[in-house]
Amino acid sequence: MGARAKENHVELIVNYDEFYSRVGLVTNYYDLEWLGFSGHDFAGSFNPCHLPQLLTFCDQNPDHHIVSVVEPGRYVNKFVKGSRSYKLADKDKDPSMVLNHLLDPEWPLIVEDGVSAALAEIRDIKNRRKR
Numbered sequence: 001m002g003a004r005a006k007e008n009h010v011e012l013i014v015n016y017d018e019f020y021s022r023v024g025l026v027t028n029y030y031d032l033e034w035l036g037f038s039g040h041d042f043a044g045s046f047n048p049c050h051l052p053q054l055l056t057f058c059d060q061n062p063d064h065h066i067v068s069v070v071e072p073g074r075y076v077n078k079f080v081k082g083s084r085s086y087k088l089a090d091k092d093k094d095p096s097m098v099l100n101h102l103l104d105p106e107w108p109l110i111v112e113d114g115v116s117a118a119l120a121e122i123r124d125i126k127n128r129r130k131r
Helices: 016-023 029-034 048-060 107-130
Strands: 011-013 065-071 074-076 085-089 097-100
Touching: 011 016, 016 097, 048 065, 048 085
Parallel strands: 011 097
Antiparallel strands: 065 074, 065 085, 074 097
């Protein structure tokens, strides 16, 4: 009985902002609308049903490429069939770049800050209505 080992060389990035700037994720709603896309959310994520539109666009515009969201918190800088969702990017196309922002040592603080800000906003809205 034998086994074959396969090595996958990846550049693991744990900081979302660093990955975002290097691959050039197009997340602005109006930029995507200007490029002719519809069916995406406000953060620029595309469901698998919109994949044909993305593939056609990337074939016609080689300066853009697809980033796959393979699982929560994990992005791969290439097209991966069967991913949860997809994003459009326009900079570094290096397919070995992988983001897993859940491994960021600052992640618990980022989440806590986000939740605190959201709760403060809800509190402000609630207090304004009481006046």
